[in-house]
Amino acid sequence: MNPYDIKGPYNPHPPKPQPKKRPLELGMEQLAGVQHIIAVASGKGGVGKSTVAVNLAVTLARLGYKVGLADADVYGPSIPTMTGTEDEIPDVEVYDEMGEPLPEEAEITEDCKEIMIPVEKYGVKWMSIGYFARPEQALIWRGPMACNALKQMLLQVKWGELDYLLIDLPPGTGDIHISLVHDIPLTGAIIVTTPQTVALADVEKCVNMFRNPQVNKPILGIIENMSWFTPAELPENRYYIFGRDGGQLIADKYGIDLLGQIPLVQSVREGGDDGTPAALQDGPLYDAMHAAADALTSGD
Numbered sequence: 119m120n121p122y123d124i125k126g127p128y129n130p131h132p133p134k135p136q137p138k139k140r141p142l143e144l145g146m147e148q149l150a151g152v153q154h155i156i157a158v159a160s161g162k163g164g165v166g167k168s169t170v171a172v173n174l175a176v177t178l179a180r181l182g183y184k185v186g187l188a189d190a191d192v193y194g195p196s197i198p199t200m201t202g203t204e205d206e207i208p209d210v211e212v213y214d215e216m217g218e219p220l221p222e223e224a225e226i227t228e229d230c231k232e233i234m235i236p237v238e239k240y241g242v243k244w245m246s247i248g249y250f251a252r253p254e255q256a257l258i259w260r261g262p263m264a265c266n267a268l269k270q271m272l273l274q275v276k277w278g279e280l281d282y283l284l285i286d287l288p289p290g291t292g293d294i295h296i297s298l299v300h301d302i303p304l305t306g307a308i309i310v311t312t313p314q315t316v317a318l319a320d321v322e323k324c325v326n327m328f329r330n331p332q333v334n335k336p337i338l339g340i341i342e343n344m345s346w347f348t349p350a351e352l353p354e355n356r357y358y359i360f361g362r363d364g365g366q367l368i369a370d371k372y373g374i375d376l377l378g379q380i381p382l383v384q385s386v387r388e389g390g391d392d393g394t395p396a397a398l399q400d401g402p403l404y405d406a407m408h409a410a411a412d413a414l415t416s417g418d
């Protein structure tokens with residue numbers, strides 16, 4: 119007889135109720151395999167942040183680390199040009215609301231989640247809003263949209279296992295920066311400056327932003343860029359055209375490490391313009407980047 123007094127045919131082995139699958143949430147899961155997340159920042163524009171970020175990424179990859187770089191400059195992305203990847207369109211994987219891969223023929227609905235696959239070149243995984251907007255399109259976004267785009271560039275990307283994920287920040291210390299440092303589990307920041315005193319005043323603002331109690335993220339070091347000019351034909355000569363030792367001054371004042379001094383060399387600018395970062399070749403730039411990378415990684 120039916121001991122449970124259940125209507126219908128008696129089944130002595132009823133199927134166990136299946137645990138309900140949780141919908142896929144776009145939280146920090148794409149960053150779970152990343153060991154160090156490092157923002158490359160500067161108070162002032164044009165000091166060579168993107169150049170330093172790209173060449174540091176390439177150098178770390180040459181040293182055997184697994185590296186990614188997210189271009190957080192959503193208003194003026196320069197990573198695609200600097201890496202010669204401007205014609206790439208990243209693949210996108212689509213998942214249904216339960217986190218299962220969406221079959222190809224299925225319709226993409228609002229509940230689906232899209233994960234972008236970073237572009238790989240020179241041993242580095244690159245991601246930039248520039249891959250989704252044509253260069254002549256000006257990205258005029260209001261604050262919240264820009265913050266959202268930035269989060270997507272970081273959280274909706276299949277980074278996989280990485281030793282270092284560098285984030286090339288836009289210049290300044292505005293909303294985007296505050297939002298980023300709140301929402302992303304940053305290991306810390308590298309601040310880029312030139313030796314000039316005007317640049318240094320902006321660096322101080324940047325230091326204060328990261329040290330603000332509400333932000334409170336470690337500053338891993340300062341990289342002084344354009345420290346001296348070295349002509350290709352006279353590699354031993356150094357001309358201090360933007361002043362001297364400003365980076366060291368700031369480092370001493372705030373008790374921060376000076377990770378490196380990067381010379382101003384023509385091949386760096388040329389490499390940035392034609393998409394082949396100078397650090398791919400041996401030379402004064404690679405030597406300087408190698409020293410900075412060693413200083414950075416020795417802190418692990």
Ligand SMILES: Nc1ncnc2c1ncn2[C@@H]1O[C@H](COP(=O)(O)OP(=O)(O)OP(=O)(O)O)[C@@H](O)[C@H]1O
Binds near residue numbers: 162164194386391
């Ligand atoms: N060490 C260097 N030697 C030669 N040229 C350099 C060096 N560093 C940067 N440059 C050149 O200076 C210009 C500005 O550099 P970059 O775009 O990296 O600055 P940025 O700080 O990222 O600027 P933005 O604030 O606009 O994002 C570029 O043309 C770049 O090639």
Ligand SMILES: [Mg+2]
Binds near residue numbers: 167169
């Ligand atoms: Mg830049």
